[in-house]
Amino acid sequence: MPDVPDASPYDALLLLSFGGPEGPDDVVPFLENVTRGRGIPRERLEEVGQHYFLFGGVSPINAQNRVLLDALRRDFAAHGLDLPVYWGNRNWAPYLTDTLREITRAGHRRVLTLATSAYASYSGCRQYRENLAESLAALTAEGLEPPRVDKLRHYFNHPGFLDPVADGVVASLGELPAAVREGAHLVFTTHSIPDAAADSAGPEGGAYVAQHLDAARLVAAAVRDATGVDHPWQLVYQSRSGPPHIPWLEPDVCDHLAELRAADAPAAVMVPIGFVSDHMEVLYDLDTEALAKAEELGLPVVRSATVGADPRFAAAVRELALERAATERGGCPERRARGALGPSHDVCPKGCCPARVERPAAAGAGSPYP
Ligand SMILES: CC1=C(CCC(=O)O)c2cc3nc(cc4[nH]c(cc5[nH]c(cc1n2)c(C)c5CCC(=O)O)c(CCC(=O)O)c4C)C(CCC(=O)O)=C3C
Ligand SMILES: [Fe+2]
DSSP: OOOOOOOTTOOEEEEEEOOOOBSGGGHHHHHHHHHTTSOOOHHHHHHHHHHHHTTTTBOSHHHHHHHHHHHHHHHHHHTTOOOOEEEEESSSSSBHHHHHHHHHHTTOOEEEEEESOOSOSIIIIIHHHHHHHHHHHHHHHTTOOOOEEEEOOOOTTSHHHHHHHHHHHHHHHHHSOHHHHTTOEEEEEEEOOBHHHHHTOSSSSOHHHHHHHHHHHHHHHHHHHHHSOOOOEEEEEEOOOSOTTSOBOOOBHHHHHHHHHHTTOOOEEEEOTTOSSOOHIIIIIIIIIIHHHHHHHTOOEEEOOOOTTOHHHHHHHHHHHHHHHHHHTTOOOOOOOOSSSOSOOSSOOTTSSOOSSOOOOOSSTTOSOO
16 A cells, blocks of 8 residues: 655645736736836836737746646646645736635645745745735735645755756757757856845845756756766846846846857857746747847857656655645655755745845745734
8 A cells, every 4th residue: 555645734735826918918917917016117018018919918827837737736646645736826817816715715724835936036935925925914804714825945956846957958959950069058047136136035145046056057967967068057147127227147148148159159058947937038038039149149059948847847846745744744854955055945034035125925934924
């Protein structure tokens, strides 16, 4: 008789994502939701709106999440894990508050959250926790008694995240012309954030860049093991917004491609390590803009796959959920993680990834919703 996995005290898993428009009429209201109170220049918003209109006003992110949802449910069922999976977004339907209301009405009391962002930062972690707190407040105001909500630890260095990324890079190298393959550079790319946000990311600061560097190093090592070739690599940034006088993480991916060309690099693989699935940043900023730049430069470039709904990632989510459940029951489960940083913290401490203006944040120390 195989072991029945024990998720107690948890009784539901919440897939928490960004959300995106599903048609042209959604684009402007979606952007208004995203940018409310954030001081993003009007021109930047119009520009980003155009990226969505170029794809019929449809972001790929919701379809990606539906596939992930399905993969998680199938993986849980196949392993006898009885943990219902719900999906809610911060910025578009299905909205987080509606999903948490459904979870509350179904009688669930302990919810574990999987955010579709693998790294620490204000935008990638605390902002999700602030939105959880807002939704819990809204439900409380409706007279409901919402469940306790926790968040899974960062998974950037989990084998179930790293292995699919590494396989994607190996596959992309295989798509490059044989003559330039061996000398190809690996261009790991992630969302730029303000320098100030990078400095204060995580419990001790600096976690956003440190986590990306470790993940990139581990993937580059896995690629070397698979191909026998030590490809040079670098971490670069994309999708910068905000006013130009505020410093954000650099170099930009397109500038880096130009530098590679100038240095006579024969080819490159762009590895969108900062993104869990094919978001608009991948489809537009990389596949449209950066690949056009590469073409203009005459540099052969291929973009490698995101993790998406890879079965190894779904299995990693199951493993992380069971790990956290065991920890909550007072046990000491194995906590798998590769690299120099070790497994990330389970509970964000009070000052983790601080916002410019402090707001209540759930699923961490100091949450008003214990
Ligand atoms: C670190 C990070 C992630 C990765 C972690 C995670 O995945 O959460 C991420 C993801 C995403 N960002 C997304 C979309 C947008 N982000 C914006 C604005 C911003 N992002 C920022 C950072 C991040 N963003 C920042 C510092 C800003 C500036 C304003 C602010 O401080 O908030 C804007 C406004 C326009 C603009 O300024 O570009 C849009 C439309 C979508 C949906 C894409 C789709 O539809 O597929 C996704 C997954
Ligand atoms: Fe963003």
